[in-house]
Amino acid sequence: MNIFRLAGDLSHLAAIIILLLKIWKTRSCAGISGKSQILFALVFTTRYLDLLTSFISLYNTCMKIIYIGCAYATVHLIYMKFKATYDGNHDTFRIEFLIVPVGGLSFLVNHDFSPLEILWTFSIYLESVAILPQLFLISKTGEAETITTHYLFCLGVYRALYLFNWIWRFYFEGFFDMIAIVAGVVQTILYCDFFYLYVTKGEKVAIPS
C-alpha cells in the first residue's frame, strides 16, 4: 500500500458516499445517470468475486463490501425508492454499446483465460467507460448540480491517483499491469474535459453539448 493508492481509495470512497448521501438527503436523483450506476454495480460485482475465494486483508475486504453495498443501494434509490425523480428522458446512453464491446475485448485481451480473470478484465475495461452515460446526461441537460460535480471530481481523481500508484509500484516493486494501466489512462482522459470545466467554472459546470 502506498500513499497514492490510499488517497485514491479514499477519494473513490468519498465519491460513492457523496452520491449516496446526495440522493438520500435530497430524496432526488435528478441529474444522476442511473445507467452509470448500474455499470458501476456491475464493475464491482465482476471485480470483487474474489471476496468468496481469497482473503487479502481486512482493509481490502471491508472496502470491497462497502463499495458493492453502496453501489447497489444507489441503484436501488434511483430505480426504486426515488424512481419518480429519475431523469429517464435524458439518461438515454445505450449501455449495451459499452457492455458488448468491453465483454468481447475482455475475452481477447487478458492475462489468463480463466473465468475469474476474464471477469476481472471485463470489470477493468468497463470501469474505464462506465462514467460515459453520466457525462452524456450532463451534456444533454447542459448543467450539473454542484454536489454532482464534486462527486465526479472525486471519482475522476481516484483513478488518476491510481496511475501514480502504478508508477510508484513499478519503480519500487517492479509491479506492472498493462491492462489496468491502459484502462486507467483511458478512464482518466475521459474526465479531463470535466476536470477543466470543474476547475475553471468553479460552481456551475455546464458541459457544452
Place this chain on the structure above:
Amino acid sequence: ELDDFEKDEL
C-alpha cells in the same frame, strides 16, 4: 512478473 502479485488493489 504479475502472477506473483495477488490482485491486492481495489
